[in-house]
Amino acid sequence: MERPQRWSTPFGPDMSDADITSLFERDDIAAIDIDRFPKHTPLEGVLRNDTRIVRYRSGDIVVREGDYGNSAFLVLKGNLRVVLAPKLPQSMLGRQNAKKKGFFEALSQLWTNSTIPEVRNLSGYEQQGLRGSSDSPDARVFLQDVPVVLNNHRTAMLREGSLFGELAALGRVPRTATIFSEDDAVLLEIRWQGLRELRKYDQGWRRKIDQRYRESALKNHLQESSMFARLDDTTLNAVADKVLFETYGAFDWNVSFQRLRERGSSQEAPLAKQGDYPDGLLMIRAGFARVSVQHGTGDRTITYLGAGDHFGLGELYAAWKNPDIEDMAMKTSISALGYVDVLRVPAPILEEHVFPFMDPPADTLMELAEHPVSDDALMEWAVEERFVNATRAMVIDLEKCVRCDDCVRACASTHGGNPRFRRHGKSSENLMVANACMHCTDPVCMIGCPTGAIHRSLQSGSVIINDMTCIGCATCANSCPYSNISMVAIRDSNDRPITDPESQKPIMKATKCDYCEGQPGGPACVRACPHDALKRVDFHDYNPTGSM
Amino acid sequence: MARKIPMSLVLFGVLALASFAALFWQSRLITVQLGDASILTGYTLFVTILLLGMFNARKKLSMIPLGRARTWLIFHVVLGVFALALFWLHTGGIWPLGLYEQLLAGSFYLVSASGVFGYLLQKALPSRLTHTGIEIIYDRIPAEIAEIRERAETLVIECTKETGSETVAQHYVGTLFWYFQKPRFLFAHLFGGDAAGFWLRGPGSAARRYLNDVEKKLFDEILDLAALKAHVDRHYVCQGVMKKWLFLHIPLAVSVVTLAVWHLILVNVYVL
Numbered sequence: 001m002e003r004p005q006r007w008s009t010p011f012g013p014d015m016s017d018a019d020i021t022s023l024f025e026r027d028d029i030a031a032i033d034i035d036r037f038p039k040h041t042p043l044e045g046v047l048r049n050d051t052r053i054v055r056y057r058s059g060d061i062v063v064r065e066g067d068y069g070n071s072a073f074l075v076l077k078g079n080l081r082v083v084l085a086p087k088l089p090q091s092m093l094g095r096q097n098a099k100k101k102g103f104f105e106a107l108s109q110l111w112t113n114s115t116i117p118e119v120r121n122l123s124g125y126e127q128q129g130l131r132g133s134s135d136s137p138d139a140r141v142f143l144q145d146v147p148v149v150l151n152n153h154r155t156a157m158l159r160e161g162s163l164f165g166e167l168a169a170l171g172r173v174p175r176t177a178t179i180f181s182e183d184d185a186v187l188l189e190i191r192w193q194g195l196r197e198l199r200k201y202d203q204g205w206r207r208k209i210d211q212r213y214r215e216s217a218l219k220n221h222l223q224e225s226s227m228f229a230r231l232d233d234t235t236l237n238a239v240a241d242k243v244l245f246e247t248y249g250a251f252d253w254n255v256s257f258q259r260l261r262e263r264g265s266s267q268e269a270p271l272a273k274q275g276d277y278p279d280g281l282l283m284i285r286a287g288f289a290r291v292s293v294q295h296g297t298g299d300r301t302i303t304y305l306g307a308g309d310h311f312g313l314g315e316l317y318a319a320w321k322n323p324d325i326e327d328m329a330m331k332t333s334i335s336a337l338g339y340v341d342v343l344r345v346p347a348p349i350l351e352e353h354v355f356p357f358m359d360p361p362a363d364t365l366m367e368l369a370e371h372p373v374s375d376d377a378l379m380e381w382a383v384e385e386r387f388v389n390a391t392r393a394m395v396i397d398l399e400k401c402v403r404c405d406d407c408v409r410a411c412a413s414t415h416g417g418n419p420r421f422r423r424h425g426k427s428s429e430n431l432m433v434a435n436a437c438m439h440c441t442d443p444v445c446m447i448g449c450p451t452g453a454i455h456r457s458l459q460s461g462s463v464i465i466n467d468m469t470c471i472g473c474a475t476c477a478n479s480c481p482y483s484n485i486s487m488v489a490i491r492d493s494n495d496r497p498i499t500d501p502e503s504q505k506p507i508m509k510a511t512k513c514d515y516c517e518g519q520p521g522g523p524a525c526v527r528a529c530p531h532d533a534l535k536r537v538d539f540h541d542y543n544p545t546g547s548m
Numbered sequence: 549m550a551r552k553i554p555m556s557l558v559l560f561g562v563l564a565l566a567s568f569a570a571l572f573w574q575s576r577l578i579t580v581q582l583g584d585a586s587i588l589t590g591y592t593l594f595v596t597i598l599l600l601g602m603f604n605a606r607k608k609l610s611m612i613p614l615g616r617a618r619t620w621l622i623f624h625v626v627l628g629v630f631a632l633a634l635f636w637l638h639t640g641g642i643w644p645l646g647l648y649e650q651l652l653a654g655s656f657y658l659v660s661a662s663g664v665f666g667y668l669l670q671k672a673l674p675s676r677l678t679h680t681g682i683e684i685i686y687d688r689i690p691a692e693i694a695e696i697r698e699r700a701e702t703l704v705i706e707c708t709k710e711t712g713s714e715t716v717a718q719h720y721v722g723t724l725f726w727y728f729q730k731p732r733f734l735f736a737h738l739f740g741g742d743a744a745g746f747w748l749r750g751p752g753s754a755a756r757r758y759l760n761d762v763e764k765k766l767f768d769e770i771l772d773l774a775a776l777k778a779h780v781d782r783h784y785v786c787q788g789v790m791k792k793w794l795f796l797h798i799p800l801a802v803s804v805v806t807l808a809v810w811h812l813i814l815v816n817v818y819v820l
C-alpha cells in the first residue's frame with residue numbers, strides 16, 4: 001500500500017528521528033496503543049508527518065479567540081496562559097481597532113486619498129508587537145509586557161501535557177480563547193488530519209476529545225434546535241450521550257476544490273444515499289452539504305444545507321408512523337460540499353423523545369424536486385462554484401449594469417484611493433459574482449495566518465485584514481478559493497517602493513474588500529451604483545427576481 | 549419579467565407634479581395681478597438646475613453617507629423632466645426671442661436631449677452586452693483584440709506550415725486582416741444589428757470552399773476567433789458610448805449653469 005498522499009507534504013519538514021524518539025518517551029504518547037493503527041497509517045508516521053514541534057518565546061500568542069485553525073496543540077514543555085477575563089484588547093492580538101469614522105473624518109478622504117497606489121505611512125508599523133517577517137517560519141504577534149497582562153487579566157495555566165485547540169481544529173469553529181506563552185515553551189502542533197487519526201485509532205484520545213466536545217458544545221447545539229428544546233437537562237444529557245459526531249470531506253477543501261476545478265471534476269464525500277435505509281437524523285453543525293436526487297443519468301441538486309439545517313427528518317418520521325412499510329428509504333442523497341461536520345441522532349432517540357410531540361414535518365425537499373430543472377440553474381451554479389459559502393457575495397446584474405465603474409471608484413474613495421475588488425468574475429446568465437471578498441461562512445483564508453492579521457471583526461462579522469500586522473506571507477491569498485485577496489507592493493508618499501532593509505525585497509501586503517469596515521453608511525459599492533445593479537448577497541436568501 | 553416601479557420614483561414624481569401645479573397656479577395669479585411671474589419661475593428653475601448638478605457631486609462624495617446613488621439618479625431624472633416643464637413655463641413658449649436667451653435655450657435643450665439619450669442608452673445597451681456571453685473591462689479591450697489577432701495569425705502560420713498551402717494565408721491578408729485590425733461594424737453593434745456575423749458568413753468565410761479538411765479545421769478556429777472578436781467589438785462600442793455620452797452631457801450642463809448665472813446677473817442689473 002502506498003503511504004497516504006498527504007504525507008508527501010509533511011506538516012513539519014524538520015521532524016527528526018530524535019524528535020520522534022523523544023515523543024515516544026512521553027507518557028501521553030507512550031500510552032497510545034500503536035497496534036490499533038493500521039499498517040498504512042502507523043502512529044510513527046502520523047507523528048512524523050502530521051505534527052511539528054514549535055517553539056514559542058515568552059509573550060508569544062499561540063491562538064487568538066475568534067481565529068480559525070486546523071490544528072491542535074500538545075504542551076511538551078513550558079507554561080501557557082489562557083486569558084479568561086477581561087479579554088485582551090483587539091490591538092494586543094494584532095487586530096484592527098474597530099472605530100467607526102465620523103462624518104468629517106470620512107469626508108477628509110476626499111483630499112487625503114493618494115493618487116499613488118498603495119501608499120503607506122511607515123510610522124504606524126513600528127509600534128506593533130510583531131516578531132519575524134514573511135520569510136521567517138516563526139513570525140508572530142507577541143505581548144510586550146507579560147507581567148502586566150497577568151496582573152490585569154484573570155488567566156488559567158496550561159502545563160506540560162495539556163492538549164488544546166482540538167475542538168476548533170476538528171469542528172471548524174472559531175477558537176474560544178486566547179492563549180499565550182508565559183515563558184519559553186515547546187508545543188507539538190498536530191494538524192487536523194493527524195488529530196483525526198489519533199481520535200479514530202486511539203481510545204484514550206477519542207475519549208478525551210469526545211468528552212470535551214460533549215461537555216462544551218454538543219448540549220448547546222442540541223438545545224438550539226427546536227426539536228430538543230422541550231427536553232429537561234437530564235434527558236438532554238442522555239440524548240447527548242447517544243449522539244454521534246461525524247466529519248465528512250477535507251477541512252482544506254479549498255485546496256482540492258481549486259485543483260478539481262482546474263480539472264473540471266468534483267468529488268464529494270457522501271453522507272447518505274437515495275434508497276438507503278434512514279437510520280438517523282443528520283444535523284449540520286458546520287460546513288455545507290448538497291442534497292440531490294437522481295435525474296436522468298446524473299444527480300440534480302435540489303438544495304444545499306448549512307449550519308443549523310437537518311436532513312432525513314421526513315423519512316424517519318414516516319418510518320416511525322408506518323412501521324409496517326418495510327422498504328422505507330431515503331428519497332434524496334446528501335454529500336459534503338468540501339467538508340461538513342454533522343451530528344447523527346439515532347432514530348430510536350427521535351422516536352422516544354421527539355416524534356410523539358411534533359407535527360408531521362413538511363416534505364419540502366421533494367417539493368423542490370418538482371420544479372423545472374431550469375429554475376434551479378442559479379442555485380446549481382452557486383453550489384458548483386461554492387458561492388454558497390458567501391455571506392456577502394458581490395452580485396452584479398449585468399442586464400442593469402452600465403459598466404460605469406462608479407462602484408469601483410467608490411471603493412477606491414474609501415480605501416486610500418485603491419479599489420479593493422475587481423468588477424470581473426464568474427457569470428451565470430445575467431448575474432456575475434465579482435472578485436470581491438465574500439466574507440465567507442467558512443473563511444478558509446483565515447487559517448494559517450501567522451500573525452492573526454486576517455480576522456473576523458467582532459462588530460460586523462466581516463473578514464478584515466490588519467495592515468499593520470500583515471507580514472505579506474500570502475498564506476491567505478493562496479488559500480482563498482475565489483482569488484479575492486490580492487498581494488500588493490506598498491510604496492511611500494514619494495512613490496518609492498518600500499523594501500525590507502535586510503533582503504531588499506519589496507514589502508507586500510494582503511488586501512481585499514473589508515465591506516467598508518469603519519466607514520459610515522455601509523458598503524460604498526452598493527450605495528454608489530446608480531442602476532441598482534450591484535448587491536451584496538447571501539445565496540441562502542437570494543432571490544434575483546424579488547427584492548432582498 | 550416586468551420590473552417593479554421604484555417607490556422613490558413614485559414619490560419624486562408626485563412631488564414634482566404637485567410642485568409644478570403649485571408654481572403654475574402661483575404664476576397665473578401673479579400675472580393676473582399684473583406682476584412678473586418670471587422672477588418666481590426663473591429662480592426656481594435656477595435652483596432646480598443647481599440641484600440637477602448635485603448628482604455629479606454625489607458621485608465624487610461616495611465616502612460619506614449621502615444616500616444611494618440609485619435614489620439620486622431617480623431624483624435627477626424626475627427633476628430633469630420638471631426642469632423642462634418649468635423652462636417652458638418660464639419662457640412662456642418653446643423658443644425665446646433674444647439671442648442670448650436663444651443660446652441659453654439651445655444649451656438647455658441640448659443638455660436635456662443628451663440626458664434623455666444617455667438614459668435610453670443605459671436602458672438598452674446593458675442587455676445587448678450581456679447577451680454576448682462575455683464580460684470584458686473596457687480598458688482591456690485593445691489588448692484583448694490584439695491577443696485575438698495574434699492567435700488568429702498564429703493559426704494562419706500553422707495552417708501554412710502544416711499544409712504547405714497559402715490559400716488561408718492569402719484570404720487572411722486580403723480579407724480577414726482588415727476585420728481583425730480594429731473594432732468593426734460599430735453602428736450595427738450599437739443598434740443591435742448583425743452586420744459582423746453577416747460579413748463573416750459572406751466575404752469573411754469566402755475562401756472556405758477552396759480548403760481541404762485540415763485547412764478547414766484550422767480555418768474554422770480562425771472564424772471562431774472572429775466571432776469572439778465580434779462580441780468584443782460590441783463591448784467596445786456599447787461600453788464606449790455608455791461612457792462617452794457623459795462627455796457631452798456634463799460640459800453642456802456646465803455651460804447651461806454658466807449661461808444661467810450670467811442671465812441672472814443681467815436680469816438683476818438691467819431689468820429689475
Ligand code: SF4
Nearest residue numbers: 401402404405407529
Ligand atoms: S456602479 Fe453599478 S452600473 Fe456602474 S459598473 Fe458598478 S455595478 Fe455596474
